[in-house]
Amino acid sequence: MLLQIDDDSRVRTLTLNRPEALNAFNEALYDATAEALLAAAEDPQVTVVLLTGAGRAFSAGTDLTEMQARITDPAFAPGKHGFTGLIDALARFPKPLICAVNGVGLGIGTTILGYADLAFMSSTARLKCPFTSLGVAPEAASSYLLPQLIGRQNAAWLLLSSEWVDADEALRMGLVFKVCEPDALLGEARRHAEVLAARPVSSLMAVKQAMIEPIRGEIAAAGARENALFAELLGAQANADALAEFTERRGR
Numbered sequence: 001m002l003l004q005i006d007d008d009s010r011v012r013t014l015t016l017n018r019p020e021a022l023n024a025f026n027e028a029l030y031d032a033t034a035e036a037l038l039a040a041a042e043d044p045q046v047t048v049v050l051l052t053g054a055g056r057a058f059s060a061g062t063d064l065t066e067m068q069a070r071i072t073d074p075a076f077a078p079g080k081h082g083f084t085g086l087i088d089a090l091a092r093f094p095k096p097l098i099c100a101v102n103g104v105g106l107g108i109g110t111t112i113l114g115y116a117d118l119a120f121m122s123s124t125a126r127l128k129c130p131f132t133s134l135g136v137a138p139e140a141a142s143s144y145l146l147p148q149l150i151g152r153q154n155a156a157w158l159l160l161s162s163e164w165v166d167a168d169e170a171l172r173m174g175l176v177f178k179v180c181e182p183d184a185l186l187g188e189a190r191r192h193a194e195v196l197a198a199r200p201v202s203s204l205m206a207v208k209q210a211m212i213e214p215i216r217g218e219i220a221a222a223g224a225r226e227n228a229l230f231a232e233l234l235g236a237q238a239n240a241d242a243l244a245e246f247t248e249r250r251g252r
Contacts, residue, residue: 003032004054010047010197011190012040019055024063025086025108027079034081037089047197047204049093050189051112052100058125061107064134068243071235083108084227087140090115091219094205096196100189101125101176107139110158113175114145117208120189121176126164133162135238137229144222148215150174 004015014036016023025033040046053059062083069076081089090097090112099113101121110127113119121127131138138159146155154173158165167179180188196204233239 002029003036005036007045009194010045010201011050011193012036012043012046012048013050013052013190014040016051016053016059019053019057021063022057022060022104023053023055023109024060025083026063026066027077027082030083030086031079031081034086034089037086037093041089041092041094044201046095047199047201048096048098048193050098050100050193051116052186052189053102053109055103057103057109058099058101058105059107059109059112060104061109061130064243064246067234068247071240071243083139084223087223091141091216091223094208095201096193096204096208098189098193098196100185101127102182102185104128106130110175111138111140111142111146114140114142114149118189118192119176120178120180120185120192121167121170122182122185123167123179124182126166127158127170127175128162128164129158130162132160134242135236135240136233138226139230141219141222141226143226144215144218146175 002017004017006013006015014033016029016033018024018026018029037049040049093115096117097115099116099119101119103122103125105125105127107130110129129138129142142159146158150173157163165173165175167176170176171179178188
């Protein structure tokens with residue numbers, strides 16, 4: 001099961017469950033997560049969604065083996081929703097979304113925090129936006145959402161440097177709401193989720209809509225710009241070299 005789904009006290013917990021791949025998103029996991037968010041949005045028994053990862057990672061981002069196959073394999077079959085479908089589901093998700101970053105988060109494992117209403121992070125977790133090290137553009141409207149969330153210079157460092165950010169730095173930036181010891185992370189995230197889940201869902205949705213509606217157009221425009229730049233750079237020399245190096249490292 002690529003995505004574990006558990007309900008308790010009107011909180012639906014979605015656990016990314018590819019621990020052997022550090023919960024990297026292949027097409028199937030993109031599809032499963034997008035479907036789960038669409039279902040939770042419509043389910044009257046769900047008030048809050050809590051997203052976390054199984055094992056030692058939150059998510060290692062897009063599966064680079066599939067990224068390379070997208071470029072080199074004419075028979076590559078994209079999923080029903082894929083990356084863009086997940087981002088659309090996140091952008092449209094009308095209820096509170098809480099992320100519990102239990103371990104490493106790369107790429108979408110970091111940029112997804114731009115869509116979280118609250119984010120909790122393990123003190124041992126680390127985050128990275130590896131786009132420049134892969135020779136590609138940013139993703140998930142992060143070029144708009146991250147400056148909004150953490151300020152231009154923090155976002156510039158995160159998006160330009162491809163360097164790791166530890167939990168203390170993520171908290172200082174405002175990328176996460178709270179840092180917890182690893183054993184306390186899920187309990188603390190759940191405690192906050194249950195506080196929200198005790199409120200009327202209609203009111204929660206009204207608050208979220210009022211916060212998001214003024215920037216919905218900017219999010220869509222940023223995503224479209226990024227997708228065009230990503231498509232232009234995918235398979236170009238810098239990206240091809242980075243993926244070849246990744247494949248070589250895996251083969252050692």
